[in-house]
Amino acid sequence: KAAQALGYYQPQIDSDVKGGKTPRLVLNIDPGEPVHLRNVTVRVEGPAASLKSFRVPKSAALKPGAVLNHGHYEDAKRLIQNQASRYGFFSGYFTRQKLAVDPRAGVADIELVYNSGPRYSLGKVSFEGDTPFDEDLLQRMVPFKAGAPYDSELIAELNQALQSSGYFEGVRVDAAPTAAKDNVIPVDVKLDTRKPRTMGLGLGYSTDVGPRVKANWTRHWVNPQGHSYGWETEVSAPRQNVGLFYDIPL
Template identity: 90%
Template sequence: MNFPGRMTSGALLLSLSCAALAQSELDVRVKPSNDQLKANVEGYIGGVGDRDEEALLRFSRGAEEQARKAAQALGYYQPQIDSEVEGGKTPRLILTIDPGEPVHLRNVTVRIDGPAASLKAFRVPDNAALKPGAVLNHGRYEDAKRIIQNQASRYGFFSGRFVSQKLLVDPQAGVADIELVYDSGPRYALGPVSFEGDTPFDEELLQRMVPFKAGEAYDSELIAELNQALQSSGYFEGVRVDAAPTAATDNVIPVAVKLETRKPRTMGLGLGFSTDVGPRAKANWTRHWVNPQGHSYGWEAEVSAPRQNVGLWYDVPLDPPLTDKMRYAGGYQYEELSGTDSLSKLLTVGPEWH
């Protein structure tokens, strides 16, 4: 029996579950409308969780401060921000924002000093958002710094640094000045490439796969090309290329390559059907390397009712070994020509330059 004024454990559990499901809401209203500012404020504040009306009132002061920071990030340094809390089943925190006039850029200096200044590929960030007269945007300022630092890392200016990085804002005058000056320092070079691991190949063959010469100016793309070249050679299961600036001597970075050779043989089998030959079977076998010079060989065959063929090949890598090779090939094909009583027999043999 349930007595008046008492709540059963089941009813209490249901009540708690419903309360947990009731989420508070954040309502950001920017006047005049500004979608970018609205989204930035919502991102800064985040969710308001399941706060009740009283908790939202306490939270509102911090939310106003976060909204002010979000506005300043987009150049609005004198916003008018009002907050109110609506109660009810779903409590709501309402922020009404009048951003006011934004701060505009007045003097902008973005400059690269040092050897990087004469490197055409090293570009100064050319962004309309960092021109005099543009609205101040802290994100664009940080982007410009990041672009310079990323280029310095790519092209080997590992001693580079910002000798000046200033963002001066005068909210009362509504203007801001930017000064970014980067001294690149010397450009590092790539040293000799050394190989280690369980590789049976001649050093001469491995060095022919390196896409740069020792002493060439550093470019991270060259390191990526070396890694890709070794991966695509067909000889290795694992490749790790290390070129750490911390290991440099006199601004020359040694390149160390760790190799794990793949299994020397693979075999493939396949079954299929096509309208011209009906059921067919395919098979192939490859020896990916047979000696320290990287030679390889293999065979492939296809069998169907009207056609049978088999081919053999032997490859010798040339220079460069990843794109040029001499193939010695031979094959035999037997085919019954469709709709006739004729037979075709074809024997091929000879060298091919790929």
């Protein structure tokens, strides 16, 4: 089976037992000639076929004349399915998926035809959780408009924007294809607001300034518009620095 997975369907195996105090089994394996690909069809049909970013497997390992490798065949199927999941072709399926091997002739044929079906789109983003922020502030962090074609990267960007805002200690973005209606996927976001204030204190030493103390205090949100302010200071023998800031999200 292991040899067949790499395209060797007619190996010759000879065994011999070597005598002595510790008998040894010696196997001599002649893999023989590998099976080569003859006819290869890998095609995507439907709306995904016109999407330039949808990559169809075109590896040299899947060209006629290449040595058959079952792993490359499975990789091609997996790549198509992963692309379909990323770009929202959740109704797609293989209309043909065949690997036919003729060991005597030493050839194999591959046929992979995928019907993508329609591309799903993203619906309006709704936010849940006890947050003090205006809906307008939250919607400005959404990197897409309602009705945009589905792309899992957009969901990742939304999650990153919320996480990096500094307002939340917990973010969960749900965009489940099973919840779609008329191929539109609702996007539900659950938010846990962080504590409004944090304070930090640090001690250090360096050869140029000697002992030093650092401290900071931040009010992460002041009002529903997401304004924030704070201060930070560093004190050492040669210098004393104090900084203030007030941030307004744009």
